[in-house]
Amino acid sequence: MKALLPALAVSALLAGAVSAKAQDAPPPQEDWVLTSIPERKATLALAEFTSGVTLVARCIDGAYDLFITGLPEAPARATTRDLGLSVGEDAALKTTVWTVGEDRTTAFSRLPAMVARQLAEGGELQIVAQGPDHRRYRFIMALNPSSTALEQTLTACGRPLIDPRDKDTEGDGRETLPALARWEIVPRPRFPAPVGGRSPTEGYAVLSCGAENDGRLVNCQIESEWPRGYGLGREALRSVDRARLRLNDEAAAAGRRLEDGIIVFSINFRMD
Incomplete structure (x- = not known):
């Protein structure tokens, strides 16, 4: 599988993202910033962190995406990668499969609406990714809960803000x-x-x-x-x-x- 899932042209917002280990001390909580591009029928929510990681949730013409950029580069020719993910102080780290983007520091969720609903709960966010040096990199960040911007992306694509199916998946x-x-x-x-x-x-x-x-x-x-x-x-x-x-x-x-x-x-x- 070659160039996967090209990102919307928000390069000015995502420029300069590089992978880095998270700080030892928990960083201040970050909130999502809402962006609307009517001519593309697009609604985006972005959260940028000092670690270089950026989260983007977007609805474009009825299609929903959630992706992370600024990760350690995925291995050459890999089309998927495993990321550890947890949201909340007491949440267990869960390994999930993501699709590698055209930019190989970018990964797209295969369950974007479900992950977006987890992120909307806020709290401590951990992402664990393997780098090209085969080392595991852990990013620890903090998100404000109940993000209105994130919820608006879900609503724009007709996705529920709460789905009871999530807990039984x-x-x-x-x-x-x-x-x-x-x-x-x-x-x-x-x-x-x-x-x-x-x-x-x-x-x-x-x-x-x-x-x-x-x-x-x-x-x-x-x-x-x-x-x-x-x-x-x-x-x-x-x-x-x-x-x-x-x-x-x-x-x-x-x-x-x-x-x-x-x-x-x-x-x-x-x-x-």
Whole structure:
């Protein structure tokens, strides 16, 4: 996968971002700054930190993104990277998968609305990323809670400010299923028809779905997709209508049920 998810032209706001270790003492709390670009149908919220890290949440013409810039550079040719993330004083650090941007110090969330809702709660924010020297860099920052600017980006894209599905979610947008389940019938998406005579050769859509005890996926939502504008998310939704899950052996032995949570996974598209 080559140049991924080009950022909106906010280079003046993001210029000069470089990776750096966070200070030992907690820095002052930062708030989000709201920016509107009507001609692009865009609403953006930005939070910049002295560590060089910048967070951007944006709604552009109905599509929602959240990305981090100023991270240690991702390894060459990597299209995804793992970031540790926690929000709140007592929150556990959770490893999540992010898509590497065209600028390799930038990473795009595969669950942007969910992460935005976490960030809106404010408090201590920790990000852990591996650098090109194979060292782990930890950034410790502070965000003001209940950011109006961040909430406006969610509202602009029709995303809820509170979603009860978040607390029951398993998975972080990888192609593999979370440990709870395995595929009984694998989804087989088709590439949608070209748009304007063009069609991507590869891409992905991240879905969050409930499940019935018989393995059917229900109430699926598109969390993110790349590239946009080609209907990959819609095709991914169609493909899961025919797919089926089943519990893995360990989950079944532990008395787990498919319908107990929300399962997050990606469906990848590749042109043969």
